[in-house]
Amino acid sequence: MKRTTPRPLLGALLLALSLGSVGAAAADANGQPPGKRSSRTGGELIRAAAEVVAVDHATRTLTLKREDGNTLTVVADGRVRNLPQVSVGDIVVAQYGHARALSLKKPAVARHDAENAPPPVRMADGRVRRTIVADIIAIDDRTGQATLKSTKGEVVDVVVSKRKLLAAVRIGDQVELEYTDAVAVAIKPAGKAVPARRSAAP
Template identity: 40%
Template sequence: MKTTKVLAIVTVALLAQVALAQPQTNVEVTQGPEHTTVQGLTKMTATVVGIDKATRTVTLKTHQGKVVELEVTNEARNFDQLALGDIVTVSYSEALTLSLMKEKGQASHTEIGTEERAAPGAKPGGTLGRRVTIIADVVAVDHKTKTVTLKGPKGNTVDLKVEDPERLKRLRKGDQVEAVYTEALAISVEPAAKK
């Protein structure tokens, strides 16, 4: 497994604890004539209340009072720049866009990862992300239950609820849809307020 993927998995796994500590979440749905997009953004801030340089462990305290310890991997730059009282902001965004394809192609799956780390000497931070594009076949349309069954490139199927009756009318068995899923995790550190 590539270092980028390992770093992404470790970062997401460790920060999931923090992100679950009553974050601020916004969800937005946008519908166009041929596509629908659902976007979500979760943001959480915490204060650095402890640093153990020997074990590379940081203790964060959320505004709700929850305390979380995180081990920072060696891949994260500028660990020595952290200070007590620094404010850590974690933002997680994800979006899914489903579009009815005009031209038929072959079912496929592509994934592109992104990574941006803080510059050497700067406060720790960075962004990890990925974009997954899947072309799937419509194998069933059920107007009674308002569901569409899609079959992906690996043969797996998924049932999607389609609330809009006009969109459901346009879907036919044999059509193809493109699903584009993007996600990004951004971490930034602001210096502690000077007293």
């Protein structure tokens, strides 16, 4: 059973890279075609054009603003060798794996609220574990994926490997999510600005 809004779970949240020049810039370090699963990252890679709104070179953490206006945090792994050249304001094509849920709890059993979530923790393998309070905005039971929007406005696409956790929640629920950040394997200049969202004339 698929519980989701009419728009695709990820497609409506990520900018489609249909322009040839952007698609060329998006080729990953391994030369893999779009959509091919990578055994080294443990799942399907996502490509999206975005603006860099924050970058911490010491921790290799970036915050990206996508075409829909939402932000995404990724950790660049060792394959992103051009990270020192990435700056705030750059328009890039990022290629990354899904964030992964470690726990998903309703408020009744959650340990934290939106104001008292613990700080991020860097794990031994370089991944960052975060805990947020967020609303579920999409669920795909077939793939085990969920999309959540935090109280701070950040959107997180996660894979929930424990299906019983996903079965216990529904769209619209506010939950406490503990997860590891998405890991980027390539971040390259896009060469084109992320287009502004269109709005109806008053």
